[in-house]
Amino acid sequence: MDDVYVLGAGMTPFGKHPDRTAADLGAAAVLEALDDAGVALADIEAAWVGSVFQGMAMGQRALGDGGISGIPITNVENACSSGSTAIWDAAMSIRAGVYEVVIALGVEHLTGQFRGAFTPDESDIEAQRGLTMPSVYAMRAQRHFAEFGTTTEQLAAIASKNKRNAALNPLAQFKKPVTVEEVLASRMIADPLHLQECAPVSDGASAVVLVSKAKRDQLGRGRAIRLAASVLKSGRKEVGLPEMTFEDLTHRAAEEAYAVSGIGPEEIRFAEVHDCFSIAEALRVEGLGLFPRGEYPARVVKGEADLDGRLPVNGSGGLLGKGHPLGATGVAQVVEVVRQLRGEAGDRQIPGAKVGLAHCRGGKAQGVEGTACTVNILTV
């Protein structure tokens, strides 16, 4: 199987873009990724495009605006992991030897689309009884509190860390740091989660150009970042009384990524993880095996996940700080890891970063813990 490399990365600012369309945002990310890779429109052999609420043929609309048409274009919907699933698909096509230069795009325009909290699909009995996405995570947080002694202040410290990092990221939705006290003073959404502990509604797009080893050697050895593992898993149907404080889905995806890459959790220098809520970041890094189970929130308070800590988590600001345009999120995480590994992360640069991990986990459906989860491991 062929090795896969990220040769180009592009991303629009995340935030509220009421005057732009999803296609326009997508095209901007695509063109930036192509320029970054140093490849022409005609070099792209196939494309995968992740989005969730953008209607029919999002990929053709965005890529068409970006000057790409006629090639195989596949639209991908996999809840919040749609964009990272597009990367997984694109990477598989190179591993299989089918293509040598492909693009994965994630795009979402959500401004004006939702009233109130985000919910599972309406056909789901839990949604009909009042379950919202914040309340799913709130209940997992309450259980984390009961089992491990986690506190609201510790969860607020996760949100504060990510907003602090976002303030160093020019592409982030939130531009100023938020203190723990300010997080706790924001209004309650689902106890114990406050507004500042919930990812915002965002618009944005992100794209990566993936190439084979031969193309990397031909086009740009110096800037290429190796995609050492790209893994996709779906949630297992739950049987019995599973623990809601341990993510079987994240754990299984991570175990396979570590096995495929030959890189263990102890070698991961930094991580971008799916912090749709403050507690979510804890559940992710504990499921990934990057921190001991039950201990992450307390260790955030000690600074272990800060940019200058033992293992920086969500240096980009994460979903809480950078924003969460659903389909774009998983690709943006990989864009951030690429920029960190190239030393292009500006004020939030992690010194000496050689190995980074991107984790994206989306959705909730009746009877499954989560719908889809990707883990990408990248190295210089």
Next chain:
Amino acid sequence: MTVVEANSEYDLEEDRVRLRAGRCPDCGAVFCPTGTVCAACGHRGLDEILLAPTATVYTYTRVHQSTPDFQAPYDLVYADFPENVRVMLPALGEGYPVIGEQVDIVLAPGPRVKDGQLIDMPHARTAAERSEHDG
């Protein structure tokens, strides 16, 4: 118990709700709501059973912001049933539900709203509510 109301989701026996569920005739795994295939062993076809009218709170939250279809604030619990299955239900009672407490499953209005009226649905009734009613 006399069944006084039945629908696709539950039977109502006097004031207690018994949720309709499916049990695998092969391995015994229980699913609520029921399904076509047993997720544990792959057996096709589940037997219909009714869950016990009492359960134990696994976790809870109070929802302060929901969608326009629901009247917030309201409480939710994941409740563990003796048949080894977990079900999410709205909760009613005074104060917060408590992890580990026993709840009765009853029919009550809310939190869903339709045409300005709260809709009846199964709820987990916590001890506080029970003691108030019984006492």
